[in-house]
Amino acid sequence: MFLAKNETGQQVLAVDGQKGVNYFCSVCDSPVILKYGKIKVPHFSHQHIEHCTRYLYKRESLRHLQLKHDLYKELNNYFNIAMEYYLADIDQIPDLLINHHTALEIQLSRISPDLLSSRSRGYYKQGIDVIWLLEDKKIKKEGGLLKLNHFQISAITKGGLYTISEADSLIKRYDIRHHLGFNRFTYKLEEVPYPQILKARQSTVDLGYFKMTRDQIKYLVEKERAQRSVLNPTLSYMYQLNLQVKDLPKFLYFVSPLEKYILNSPLEWKLYIYYHTSRNRFALNDFRRFIKLRVMSDLPDRDFLIDQLLRFYINIFRFSE
Template identity: 40%
Template sequence: MFIAIDEVGNEIEAIYATRSKKYYCPVCQSEVIVKRGDFKIAHFSHQNINMCERYLYRRESPLHLKLKNDLYVMLKPHYDVRLEYYLHEIEQIPDCLVEYSVALEIQLSKISPSLILERTNGYKKLGIDVRWIHDDSTIVTKADTIFLNHFQISTMNEFHLFTVNSDTQTFFAYRVKGNVGGMRWLYEKEMISHHDLVRPINDIDEFIQMETDFISNEIKRARMMRSVRNKTLTYLYLLQVSADELPVFFRYLTPFERYIQESPLEWKLYLYYHIKNKSFNYHAFLDYITIRKINTNLTSRDIANGLLYDFKSLLRISNE
């Protein structure tokens, strides 16, 4: 950590600390020691990390320490920014807290989506927005497709993923536009400044028309799973239709389907079948959809209603 309390209660940055004085952790009040050297960023360390309440100050890698310090130095001339500010109400310590409204978290290690969402919701309770910042080298892309794991998905804010290039101190934002099945998404990548990290984020709702072979490729993927319980194949069988016979709106990606784990083809087939057979049941539809572990204020009903709105919009598109 970079901030400690001296013997008279003042906050002190590690770069200004002297080894002849005593310093204390702002969370657990146990004594900490200052560490620095020719190849080490100045920082404080617990003599025993187990002493710290709830392990809030964990051992951080040299890269994490460097990126956190670099970000603080960039922001300090322009904003009221606090480094490692302890939020006692939620027992969390953001790497940088900007204007008491935006938390910036360097997240180089992979942790569970549930823990990410727990921490995100903690910030929300205090009216603080959070940007989780990944190492850009860990992001996997191919052409216009980005491959995201559950951990990365949970860190998105308004379907934006933030990264940093640790060598060049360059920041990027990936706007995740549409899910094309499983963990594959369409995206746009943009270089941003450190100022953009603290500005409001606006998601852009859009319907994306895919190429003519999109449906047939998705059916091939379903068949490759070799599961008799595959719902995509089940509804195709029940509808007695081939890929070529499906309406054109099946080729569209919609905004709300990004929130669910069902493929862009499967959930549309589900609604298409039940509407055609006059067997649609709203509560059954709620049970059918599986919400991703994602940062959102929407309830499952909000998302279900959004999907139904998307589907009605697709029907209008097909009639134009």
């Protein structure tokens, strides 16, 4: 950490600290040590980390400290920046707090989606937005699509995934658009200049529907078959409907932007409706249970999402007719 209190209770930046002076953690009041290690910037460290319950889950690496220091210096040219500001009501300390309303969190290591989302909800309760900065080199691309893990998906806020390059501190935003199955997403990439970091929010472009190609549909079905599960819903409904890839109705090719919020594949949930309506067995409560939501920082309301998915299905079904 870069901030600590001296013996008179004044906050001191590590760069202004002096050897031989006693410093204390701003959160737990336990002693901290001023260090000038091999990294480029000085920092404070607990003598015994177990004394500070707040820092038990947030052991910052030297890379993390360096990036936080570099971002603080750069963003301080454009915004009112607070570093390591303790939010007592939610017991959280954002890496940086921009203009008192946006938390900037550098998250280079993987944590559970539940923990990340829980921290985001803590900020939202305080009326604070949050931007999670993940390590850019860990973002995988596959066939022109983003291939994300569940941790990375949970860090998406307002439709965008933010990353930072350790080499040059360059910030990027991946505008996440449509889910094409197996955590693969269409996207648009943009670099985010520091002065624009608060403006690079949810895309104002009406994304509309995306139509998958026959090859993309075939890929989905082949991936489902590779799982070798007799309980696979996609394959089960295709079998019950006597459908092969070449026979799939064209309305099943369309994807809504809202599908990025659900775990069900683009074929799975549409085939569920198609099958049950064709047998006059569709029940809303059963469909609600069938739809599995992702763990994400700003997930839409479940009822709203279910309603919009059904409206989307009706629209594409009618369009295909």
